[in-house]
Amino acid sequence: MHLSLAQLAALTAAPVLVSAAPSVERRQAQKVTVNLGQKYQTIDGFGFSAASQRANLIVNLKEPKQKQLLDILFNTTTGAGFSIVRNGIGSSPDSSSDHMNTILPKCPSSPDGTPDYKWDGKDSGQLFLSQKAWEYGVRTIYANAWSAPGCMKTNTNDANGGSLCGVSGATCRSGDWKQAFANYLVKYIQLYAENGVKVSHLGFLNEPDFTASYASMLSNGNQAADFIKVLHPTLQANNLSHIGINCCDATGWSVAGQHASQLKSSGVENLIYAITSHEYTSRISGRLNTAARSWQTEYSDLNGRWSTAWYSSGGAGDGFTWANTVYNGIVNANLTAYIYWEGVQDRATNNNNNEKLVLVDGQNYEVSKRLWAFAQWRIVRPGAVRVGASGGNNLKSAAFQNTDGSIAVVIINSGTGSASVGVSLTGSTLTNPKAQAWYTDNTHDMSSTEVAFADGTATASVPGRGMISFLIAGTVAAPLAAPPA
Ligand SMILES: *[C@@H]1O[C@H](CO)[C@@H](O)[C@H](O)[C@H]1NC(C)=O
Numbered sequence: 277m278h279l280s281l282a283q284l285a286a287l288t289a290a291p292v293l294v295s296a297a298p299s300v301e302r303r304q305a306q307k308v309t310v311n312l313g314q315k316y317q318t319i320d321g322f323g324f325s326a327a328s329q330r331a332n333l334i335v336n337l338k339e340p341k342q343k344q345l346l347d348i349l350f351n352t353t354t355g356a357g358f359s360i361v362r363n364g365i366g367s368s369p370d371s372s373s374d375h376m377n378t379i380l381p382k383c384p385s386s387p388d389g390t391p392d393y394k395w396d397g398k399d400s401g402q403l404f405l406s407q408k409a410w411e412y413g414v415r416t417i418y419a420n421a422w423s424a425p426g427c428m429k430t431n432t433n434d435a436n437g438g439s440l441c442g443v444s445g446a447t448c449r450s451g452d453w454k455q456a457f458a459n460y461l462v463k464y465i466q467l468y469a470e471n472g473v474k475v476s477h478l479g480f481l482n483e484p485d486f487t488a489s490y491a492s493m494l495s496n497g498n499q500a501a502d503f504i505k506v507l508h509p510t511l512q513a514n515n516l517s518h519i520g521i522n523c524c525d526a527t528g529w530s531v532a533g534q535h536a537s538q539l540k541s542s543g544v545e546n547l548i549y550a551i552t553s554h555e556y557t558s559r560i561s562g563r564l565n566t567a568a569r570s571w572q573t574e575y576s577d578l579n580g581r582w583s584t585a586w587y588s589s590g591g592a593g594d595g596f597t598w599a600n601t602v603y604n605g606i607v608n609a610n611l612t613a614y615i616y617w618e619g620v621q622d623r624a625t626n627n628n629n630n631e632k633l634v635l636v637d638g639q640n641y642e643v644s645k646r647l648w649a650f651a652q653w654r655i656v657r658p659g660a661v662r663v664g665a666s667g668g669n670n671l672k673s674a675a676f677q678n679t680d681g682s683i684a685v686v687i688i689n690s691g692t693g694s695a696s697v698g699v700s701l702t703g704s705t706l707t708n709p710k711a712q713a714w715y716t717d718n719t720h721d722m723s724s725t726e727v728a729f730a731d732g733t734a735t736a737s738v739p740g741r742g743m744i745s746f747l748i749a750g751t752v753a754a755p756l757a758a759p760p761a
């Protein structure tokens with residue numbers, strides 16, 4: 277017998293009924309134990325992109341819809357609470373199709389000539405989105421060039437691959453453009469700063485193992501290292517040494533593994549913030565061998581037709597599938613950030629597929645359950661340290677300690693039946709605890725649910741194939757004894 281949460285709530289509210297009906301199953305809570313003494317990676321956050329002019333869909337929404345959608349994306353109490361925005365630094369000479377236009381439509385005739393930058397104050401809608409994200413407290417702005425402008429490349433085109441003139445194996449009659457490209461990226465960051473948005477991370481490649489008909493620039497890890505050796509001192513010389521250099525946004529995890537080893541052997545691993553990868557050509561499996569952080573910076577279901585389902589037989593676009601995808605990256609692959617591909621997209625593009633979290637159709641929008649899968653992670657704030665979590669049948673759990681001391685526990689119930697889950701701590705004691713929990717399934721989106729707190733255990737119910745997030749606040753005493761080795 278399975279009780280709905282509403283039935284359970286009714287039973288809880290009516291204790292007389294419970295004692296009068298001994299036949300009602302009182303399921304034993306499954307225990308999830310959090311070990312604050314067991315520390316793993318420090319989380320940077322969760323995010324999305326609105327590159328390729330998708331941000332304009334938000335720019336063009338009228339109030340109150342625009343604010344509603346921004347809340348759905350960034351609000352930490354009512355929405356997904358995203359903490360990272362990934363912007364595309366444009367390289368295209370114009371804005372035709374969905375191209376991202378460059379701030380340098382025409383290069384000087386030689387690399388040391390004075391560049392004639394043109395700033396349109398829009399950056400394909402991404403400046404507006406970034407300013408709004410900033411208002412919500414988002415501080416991780418990942419600016420990522422898909423390519424250098426064509427005039428700096430072997431193929432004189434920002435599209436169709438080609439290499440940056442001056443990296444190993446790429447010589448051009450016009451000279452070595454590495455320094456000019458570094459200066460260009462600094463200029464972009466300065467323009468954002470002048471408009472109130474501090475870029476925090478910088479990437480200069482997107483899928484450099486793939487020649488695309490749109491902005492694309494080929495590079496292996498050794499060639500990327502050639503450029504990083506110029507970019508790093510250029511950031512320092514411009515008082516931008518706090519900006520993290522990310523590399524190289526590979527098409528898939530196995531290519532990212534090659535980048536990691538090439539960047540290390542080229543002596544630049546210590547100049548890099550994160551090794552970045554997508555999951556298209558190979559899915560995340562295991563950890564990258566690097567001392568740098570690991571970010572998954574772009575992935576989505578490119579094939580399925582638009583779906584808002586949480587669970588429909590485990591399809592690639594299902595919210596529940598995405599709950600597991602993000603979980604796998606964070607828990608099994610040491611990721612410190614997971615970034616979806618497009619946050620928003622229209623109906624016409626790519627035959628209305630699932631590469632977006634939210635469908636924006638003129639003045640209307642529709643939210644997929646993939647967004648609510650990400651929302652379940654919103655209680656894990658930037659700077660949180662992942663800690664130990666274990667226990668339960670059919671439960672996948674991940675726990676974190678936020679910088680304010682609160683403990684976030686994110687749990688997926690892989691079983692088909694609902695489960696009562698009791699979260700407790702080892703290695704530390706909570707005093708004066710307050711616990712809250714939210715869950716998502718086919719018919720709920722981060723719905724608040726009642727938590728019972730007794731004997732140091734926070735207990736709540738999660739539906740079958742559902743997800744629940746506990747936020748336990750209170751004073752946490754440091755571990756009294758060293759955790760077991
Ligand atoms: C988030 O939503 C809540 C509830 O609607 C609202 O009070 C709050 O102002 C929103 N936060 C921001 C930053 O807009």
Ligand SMILES: *[C@@H]1O[C@H](CO)[C@@H](O)[C@H](O)[C@H]1NC(C)=O
Pocket residue numbers: 513514515
């Ligand atoms: C960098 O900061 C220092 C100290 O604040 C300042 O003197 C210098 O002018 C700055 N340089 C640039 C390029 O902004």
Ligand SMILES: *[C@@H]1O[C@H](CO)[C@@H](O)[C@H](O)[C@H]1NC(C)=O
Pocket residue numbers: 317318563564566567568569570610612
């Ligand atoms: C996990 O990533 C961090 C950087 O975020 C790194 O310092 C650490 O060595 C990695 N851990 C493992 C076990 O690979």
